[in-house]
Amino acid sequence: MISRHFLMAVLSLPLVALPAFAHEPGVGANGGVRVDAGHYHAELVADGTPAISLYLSDGADKPVAAEGFKASAIMIVDGKAQRFPLSPAGGNRLAGTAAVAIPRGVKGVVQISAPDGASAQAKY
Amino acid sequence: MACHLVRRGSLGPCGLLVGLGLAGLVLATGAWAHEGHDHGAPATPQVTTLAPRAEAASADFELVAVLRDGTLTLHLDRFADNAPVDGATIEMDTPEGSQAAKPVAPGTYVVPAPFAARPGAHDLAFTITAGDTVDVLAGTLTVPAAAASSDTQTPAPAALAQFGGLPVGALAGLLIGFLAGALVMSRRRAAALLVLGTLGVALAGAPQGARAADTPKPPVRDAAQRLPDGSVILPKPSQRILGVRTIVTASASHVGVVELPGRVVPDANASGLVQTAVGGRLAPPQGGFKPLGTKVAAGEILAFVHPPIGASDLKDLEQQGYELDQQIAIVKRRYERLSAIQNAVTRREVEETEIELKGLQTRRANLERVQREPEALRAPVAGVIATSDAMAGQMADPNTVVFRIIDPDRLWVEALGFSPDVGRSGASGRLPDGRSVTLTFLGAGMSDRSQALPLQFSVTAGAEQLRAGQFLTVLAEAGAPRTGIAIPRTAVVRGANGQTIVYEHVTAERFMAREVKTEPLDAGRVLVVAGLPPGRRVVTEGAELIEQIR
Numbered sequence A: 001m002i003s004r005h006f007l008m009a010v011l012s013l014p015l016v017a018l019p020a021f022a023h024e025p026g027v028g029a030n031g032g033v034r035v036d037a038g039h040y041h042a043e044l045v046a047d048g049t050p051a052i053s054l055y056l057s058d059g060a061d062k063p064v065a066a067e068g069f070k071a072s073a074i075m076i077v078d079g080k081a082q083r084f085p086l087s088p089a090g091g092n093r094l095a096g097t098a099a100v101a102i103p104r105g106v107k108g109v110v111q112i113s114a115p116d117g118a119s120a121q122a123k124y
Numbered sequence B: 001m002a003c004h005l006v007r008r009g010s011l012g013p014c015g016l017l018v019g020l021g022l023a024g025l026v027l028a029t030g031a032w033a034h035e036g037h038d039h040g041a042p043a044t045p046q047v048t049t050l051a052p053r054a055e056a057a058s059a060d061f062e063l064v065a066v067l068r069d070g071t072l073t074l075h076l077d078r079f080a081d082n083a084p085v086d087g088a089t090i091e092m093d094t095p096e097g098s099q100a101a102k103p104v105a106p107g108t109y110v111v112p113a114p115f116a117a118r119p120g121a122h123d124l125a126f127t128i129t130a131g132d133t134v135d136v137l138a139g140t141l142t143v144p145a146a147a148a149s150s151d152t153q154t155p156a157p158a159a160l161a162q163f164g165g166l167p168v169g170a171l172a173g174l175l176i177g178f179l180a181g182a183l184v185m186s187r188r189r190a191a192a193l194l195v196l197g198t199l200g201v202a203l204a205g206a207p208q209g210a211r212a213a214d215t216p217k218p219p220v221r222d223a224a225q226r227l228p229d230g231s232v233i234l235p236k237p238s239q240r241i242l243g244v245r246t247i248v249t250a251s252a253s254h255v256g257v258v259e260l261p262g263r264v265v266p267d268a269n270a271s272g273l274v275q276t277a278v279g280g281r282l283a284p285p286q287g288g289f290k291p292l293g294t295k296v297a298a299g300e301i302l303a304f305v306h307p308p309i310g311a312s313d314l315k316d317l318e319q320q321g322y323e324l325d326q327q328i329a330i331v332k333r334r335y336e337r338l339s340a341i342q343n344a345v346t347r348r349e350v351e352e353t354e355i356e357l358k359g360l361q362t363r364r365a366n367l368e369r370v371q372r373e374p375e376a377l378r379a380p381v382a383g384v385i386a387t388s389d390a391m392a393g394q395m396a397d398p399n400t401v402v403f404r405i406i407d408p409d410r411l412w413v414e415a416l417g418f419s420p421d422v423g424r425s426g427a428s429g430r431l432p433d434g435r436s437v438t439l440t441f442l443g444a445g446m447s448d449r450s451q452a453l454p455l456q457f458s459v460t461a462g463a464e465q466l467r468a469g470q471f472l473t474v475l476a477e478a479g480a481p482r483t484g485i486a487i488p489r490t491a492v493v494r495g496a497n498g499q500t501i502v503y504e505h506v507t508a509e510r511f512m513a514r515e516v517k518t519e520p521l522d523a524g525r526v527l528v529v530a531g532l533p534p535g536r537r538v539v540t541e542g543a544e545l546i547e548q549i550r
Helices: A002-016 B008-030 B167-185 B189-205 B207-212 B236-242 B311-340 B347-372 B543-547
Strands: A033-035 A040-046 A051-058 A072-079 A080-088 A093-097 A108-112 A120-121 B053-055 B061-068 B072-077 B089-094 B099-101 B102-105 B109-112 B121-132 B133-143 B244-250 B250-252 B259-265 B271-276 B282-284 B301-306 B375-378 B384-388 B401-406 B411-417 B428-432 B435-443 B455-463 B471-477 B483-490 B500-507 B509-515 B517-520 B525-530 B539-541
Touching: A002 B411, A033 A120, A040 A120, A051 A108, A072 A093, A072 B121, A072 B133, A072 B189, A080 B133, A080 B428, A108 B089, A108 B121, A108 B133, A120 B121, B053 B121, B061 B121, B061 B133, B072 B089, B072 B121, B072 B236, B089 B109, B099 B109, B099 B301, B099 B411, B109 B401, B259 B455, B259 B517, B271 B384, B301 B401, B311 B347, B411 B435, B435 B471, B455 B471, B483 B539, B500 B543, B539 B543
Parallel strands: none
Antiparallel strands: A033 A040, A040 A051, A051 A093, A072 A080, A072 A108, A080 A093, A108 A120, B053 B061, B053 B133, B061 B072, B072 B109, B089 B099, B089 B121, B102 B109, B121 B133, B244 B539, B250 B483, B259 B411, B259 B471, B271 B401, B282 B301, B301 B375, B384 B401, B411 B455, B428 B435, B428 B471, B435 B455, B483 B525, B500 B509, B500 B539, B517 B525
């Protein structure tokens, strides 16, 4: 009856939940917090000023050219949500400026739109 | 090897199934982003009978967005205990812009989602303000092609029937079945499987669009269901109805506990018996006998006992009465005579006669009263009437217990233990119906009863609705501390196979049964010593209802 068991196993495989282990937020190459965002790694650098930078890299941490990418950030600062866009700023960097100073280790989400129309989001 | 024996005709679907399975495997693995780890939102099993949905969670909140008829319904709960979050402000950000959600029910919000008409993955960010907590959650809504297109095709009755309308699928299935049969019969199984797999993948790739359009539309209501891996999908609306609540497990050190059989007894200082001292006929007091449960004050008369007088006693008394009457008559006459000639007799003689007459009259009066006066039965303590055997006219023997008075706020528990030291630091009692009471150690007996030591506890909390004579389990602290996870007793359920299981809240709508080993902790909680790591969410309310989902 091995084949029947195999059949059952194979059939049920798509139903089995994949373990939900995302990357632990790590420190990126630029000293910011690096998390997963879709097919990319996104590293957020906030240094207590209103300006923040987002560095894109692929799954193997190779930089991805930010040209053509768009992103919008929602950051929680002092109990208020700050929304602002990020735009390509050379290399693999997207940059944006908020209305208030963004502290290091800020909580928030960055939604990224790739040039091919695909989108991804990074949660910090 | 059942497939071997079946003919070609039925091998068709069989081969198709294998092909589909392999295709499913390919598709499922394709969802992994890269080398072994998962990107983005926690992956949930794709259940085709559920409407498209997105899940997002943070340390404070858990959010499920369900797409139905172009509207996203957001179910917002607290992450730790699964209680709905009411009165929150939710703003949803999509790459197209942001929108505020409108509350429709406690913890339920709606927001229009025109973007969801387009199939594919939609990244959603939810900014939540609830009280002084602000959080931003990220989730991905994947809209399948079928749900996006507003086709009116009726759902196929069975999975295989979906492919009945597809000549390509049916032909390919037959072809694969035939090939499978032929190859397997030739006993080159490795080669057979390889060819089968390749064909399966090829088939899965070719008519994908056609099949997607044929996928049944999600039903109007999301149904709870048990998946083949034993986990349970329980949509948020169902969780709200079942009142599912969770706690986050934490490991801690707890003192050891022993379970003792116990019984509720009345407090010796706040209960009493009403007994007859002499036998007699019971008679109600003014206002009649008091019914059970009546509050009585100490000293209140509850009944009268009329001692009966036997026939011979009655004759004796009668005799005595006549004698006394006779004597009284004689002495009275003498006294009258002496009083008339006071100058001729001494004063002493007159006084003596007077005293004698009074004495005789008193004796006569007492004789009458003995026959008439009943004994009053009084409540010895204040409390309520717990038992009552009174009935008017009933003959009671001496020492009959007519009433039992108990103060319901002051009860003791008598337990049988094996060491006089248990329960000194704390104890609790669990009643058969699940209620629990707090107990305080009073004392331990010195003489064994039923080869065990009687221990007395007083009920310090939870005495309401407790009755004397009720049996309960006393959980007395004893022994060395143990380390484990304390969870409420309601969290633990018996599986169909008799195993002790708890349900872990794995993702927003998914519950996984976990086999655990428990030890008694106190009346309300058990200690999980194996099978459950700390930091997980365990269902504390509604676990039995989840267990019943098939």
